[in-house]
Amino acid sequence: MTLTAPVSPRTADRWPMRLPEPRGEVSALVIDRLRDGGGRDGVRGLDPAAASDAARRSGSLLDDEDLQLALFVLFELHYGGLEGVDDRLEWDPELLAFRGELERAYEAELRERIPQPHATRDVPEALFALVETADDGPGLSAWVERDATVDQVREVLVHRSIYTLKEADPHSWAIPRLHGRAKSALVEIQADEYGGGRPERLHAEIFAKTMRVMGLDDRYGAYADHVPALVYASMNLMSMLGLQRRLRGAIVGHLAAFEMTSSIPCRAYANGFRRLGLGDDAADYFDEHVEADAVHEQLAAHDLAGGLVADEPGLADDILFGASACLTVDGRLWGEVRRVFEAGGSALRKALP
Numbered sequence: 001m002t003l004t005a006p007v008s009p010r011t012a013d014r015w016p017m018r019l020p021e022p023r024g025e026v027s028a029l030v031i032d033r034l035r036d037g038g039g040r041d042g043v044r045g046l047d048p049a050a051a052s053d054a055a056r057r058s059g060s061l062l063d064d065e066d067l068q069l070a071l072f073v074l075f076e077l078h079y080g081g082l083e084g085v086d087d088r089l090e091w092d093p094e095l096l097a098f099r100g101e102l103e104r105a106y107e108a109e110l111r112e113r114i115p116q117p118h119a120t121r122d123v124p125e126a127l128f129a130l131v132e133t134a135d136d137g138p139g140l141s142a143w144v145e146r147d148a149t150v151d152q153v154r155e156v157l158v159h160r161s162i163y164t165l166k167e168a169d170p171h172s173w174a175i176p177r178l179h180g181r182a183k184s185a186l187v188e189i190q191a192d193e194y195g196g197g198r199p200e201r202l203h204a205e206i207f208a209k210t211m212r213v214m215g216l217d218d219r220y221g222a223y224a225d226h227v228p229a230l231v232y233a234s235m236n237l238m239s240m241l242g243l244q245r246r247l248r249g250a251i252v253g254h255l256a257a258f259e260m261t262s263s264i265p266c267r268a269y270a271n272g273f274r275r276l277g278l279g280d281d282a283a284d285y286f287d288e289h290v291e292a293d294a295v296h297e298q299l300a301a302h303d304l305a306g307g308l309v310a311d312e313p314g315l316a317d318d319i320l321f322g323a324s325a326c327l328t329v330d331g332r333l334w335g336e337v338r339r340v341f342e343a344g345g346s347a348l349r350k351a352l353p
């Protein structure tokens with residue numbers, strides 16, 4: 001009997017992720033509560049007031065290691081789950097109330113800090129204008145193309161792994177919340193992200209291969225203790241927008257901005273991998289996105305965002321808010337990584353093994 005080789009030797013045991021180390025009082029409370037389970041005698045309850053108090057005290061939720069990690073861990077219950085944590089806690093009212101306070105504060109901070117472009121023109125046009133102005137700064141991709149060392153490339157993959165090992169999942173929450181042209185466009189994009197029926201071409205799977213080729217651990221969350229708050233701020237933004245129907249305009253805008261700023265940087269990343277002699281298997285993920293995202297950009301701007309606003313004109317401002325939030329949060333993260341690289345340092349909280 002011939003056995004077909006599995007997609008990856010580790011696909012089955014890549015999830016659930018291990019509970020990370022707490023980074024402060026609030027993440028410690030959440031992680032303890034998850035580890036202890038729910039409803040047993042003697043288990044300490046979680047008071048949502050502790051979340052809102054901590055959010056009020058935080059100078060910047062975007063950079064708050066403790067609160068971003070707490071949010072991430074709570075959202076993870078909706079994705080691949082957490083090792084040793086009861087799956088039923090996904091819908092635990094106390095955990096949802098606690099997370100709700102953190103989400104409220106995070107959304108309020110973003111709405112206050114992020115320039116909110118108003119949809120004075122048609123939305124696809126406004127998206128292209130937004131992306132153009134946001135693209136001005138020298139990005140991390142240019143650094144990887146020309147200057148990065150192999151260690152810096154590995155570090156970039158580690159930062160990206162929190163999202164990319166489940167690439168596309170947060171935007172899929174929007175599918176049942178859309179209709180007609182917008183839904184059809186989103187499903188077309190997501191079908192590519194999920195490999196178009198070829199499991200080995202799932203974008204998350206191609207990325208996992210890149211990690212293995214680069215000698216990195218491809219299990220989900222393997223570097224959860226290494227990455228800084230901004231990585232979680234970026235991931236939590238997507239989860240928060242994707243999981244609330246009220247914010248469907250914003251998750252659509254987020255995806256549009258994401259796709260519209262991917263193709264050219266991915267070419268630069270692929271060039272950087274080849275400059276370093278890392279080979280086709282290492283560059284595959286980025287090669288795949290050069291063409292795919294050039295197509296996704298058009299689909300996302302015109303059919304997804306344009307289709308949604310044609311159906312629901314009241315969502316125009318939220319579409320642009322989501323796009324602007326994506327560009328601001330991710331721009332801050334990757335800009336910070338580049339600044340640290342230029343200074344010869346690392347943005348990781350601890351060195352890679």
Ligand SMILES: [Fe+2]
Pocket residue numbers: 167193203289
């Ligand atoms: Fe992708």
Ligand SMILES: [Fe+2]
Pocket residue numbers: 193259292293296
């Ligand atoms: Fe894409």
